[in-house]
Amino acid sequence: MSDATGNKRNGQGVVDKVAAILMAFSFDDPELDLREISQRVGLNKSTTCRILRKLMQYRFIEQDPATGLYRLGIRLFELGNLVADNLKLGEVARPYLEALTERVGETSHFAVLSGDRIVHLVRIESQQAIRVVPSRLGERYPFHCLSVGKAIVAFLPEEERKALLARAEFEKFTNRTITSRTAFEKELEKIRRCGYALDNEEFIEGIRCVGAPVRGYKGRVIGGISVAGPAMRLTSERIAEVIPFVMETAAEISRCFAKDQAEVPEKKLQEAARR
Structure with missing residues (x-):
């Protein structure tokens, strides 16, 4: 009525x-x-x-x-292409994540930063009997308490990173969550030095994660990957073993993306030369 x-x-x-x-x-x-x-x-x-x-x-x-x-209008078409590009990124990353999960025995993800939230595009489930990683594809998660979120934000261009942190709320989820900008920026400095990020039960009690950035054309960060599992399996010793595999996989995906994205402007130059 x-x-x-x-x-x-x-x-x-x-x-x-x-x-x-x-x-x-x-x-x-x-x-x-x-x-x-x-x-x-x-x-x-x-x-x-x-x-x-x-x-x-x-x-x-x-x-x-x-x-x-x-x-x-045309703007919806442009936004639709962004969604399609993100989905394509996930499909490219999938076989690498499958290999990573097979190697380390834990659930792996590929995610992107959407606004001020992390969105998982691919999730490869562990075959372990105990699987307690509650991530969902398409769900929007805070960046400051996820390893993949930290890894992406740490390597954003400086101005983009500053703008993101200026409006961040740093909500507390567990007793280990980083809840201040100052502490988070120190964490990002450490991540930039070592090349990977950790989530030590900062979002969910009992879950630990290792994340690394994924880069595209000209080295720009376009997403990230992570390995997640129960804290009882991802001990400090096991995390030290997993880190090289995560970083290697992120580098492999980055090389693949960089090659694909570099071909686009090159094709445009070739087309222009033929005109």
């Missing part, structure tokens, strides 16, 4: 309205007029028009000047 403003969903927020408008389009109906969009999302025309105009400013929506019909 509509209310006085034409909103069918009581308490509907701005994000809900924007999402509803974007999802009103489909393969069957790639272009819609204002009345059709308004009816599909349950908003009055003035509200729908106002949101459409704002979405057009950010290129999420386009309007055909000849017909007046609305359609999804």
